[in-house]
Amino acid sequence: NAGVMQNPRHLVRRRGQEARLRCSPMKGHSHVYWYRQLPEEGLKFMVYLQKENIIDESGMPKERFSAEFPKEGPSILRIQQVVRGDSAAYFCASSDLENTEAFFGQGTRLTVV
Amino acid sequence: DQQVKQNSPSLSVQEGRISILNCDYTNSMFDYFLWYKKYPAEGPTFLISISSIKDKNEDGRFTVFLNKSAKHLSLHIVPSQPGDSAVYFCAASARRGGSNYKLTFGKGTLLTVNP
Numbered sequence: 223n224a225g226v227m228q229n230p231r232h233l234v235r236r237r238g239q240e241a242r243l244r245c246s247p248m249k250g251h252s253h254v255y256w257y258r259q260l261p262e263e264g265l266k267f268m269v270y271l272q273k274e275n276i277i278d279e280s281g282m283p284k285e286r287f288s289a290e291f292p293k294e295g296p297s298i299l300r301i302q303q304v305v306r307g308d309s310a311a312y313f314c315a316s317s318d319l320e321n322t323e324a325f326f327g328q329g330t331r332l333t334v335v
Numbered sequence: 336d337q338q339v340k341q342n343s344p345s346l347s348v349q350e351g352r353i354s355i356l357n358c359d360y361t362n363s364m365f366d367y368f369l370w371y372k373k374y375p376a377e378g379p380t381f382l383i384s385i386s387s388i389k390d391k392n393e394d395g396r397f398t399v400f401l402n403k404s405a406k407h408l409s410l411h412i413v414p415s416q417p418g419d420s421a422v423y424f425c426a427a428s429a430r431r432g433g434s435n436y437k438l439t440f441g442k443g444t445l446l447t448v449n450p
Contacts, residue, residue: 226378262442263442264339264341264441265379266440270437278437324381324438326371326378326380327378329377329378331376
């Protein structure tokens with residue numbers, strides 16, 4: 223399966239802990255996008271990365287959230303000191319070019335207890 | 336401020352009939368529109384798209400219509416099949432404005448196709 227792979231599928235964290243969400247793009251894709259879906263809402267853009275570069279992080283909360291896409295390995299979305307309001311489904315998507323359709327992974331469902 | 340609105344949270348149709356899902360947008364910078372289908376516990380799957388230079392795009396059972404003056408688009412599925420039952424998201428981007436990668440999604444419409 224050469225699709226976008228996200229792990230873990232489900233993640234439970236206590237308030238104040240750190241959450242690390244991983245995304246391996248489709249083979250040959252160098253553009254990665256992270257979206258968040260809160261309950262009863264549509265997906266909202268968070269950040270766009272290319273290898274080793276953050277292109278647009280205008281949708282990222284100013285504090286506690288960070289993202290990276292290193293030269294080797296998956297893209298990581300990191301949430302420090304999680305709060306209950308961070309509970310959501312986090313989707314990663316990838317594309318081969320900026321103008322082509324993005325393919326989504328199955329998402330990571332984060333629950334903060 | 337919701338820039339992409341799907342005003343019907345749910346829609347139920349009979350197998351074999353037409354399903355029409357609607358979407359309105361407010362941002363006149365949007366020039367590229369997409370529909371995604373999503374099953375529970377899965378990621379969105381791209382269905383069909385349309386550029387603002389067109390008013391219709393067809394792919395098999397799926398047709399998207401765009402009315403730029405009304406800032407409205409719709410997805411027609413005909414004939415509808417039980418396997419089409421899913422949440423459908425409308426999304427838009429502003430490609431000419433340089434934000435072609437940043438999709439703005441509606442809240443989705445749950446389509447149920449009854450056998």
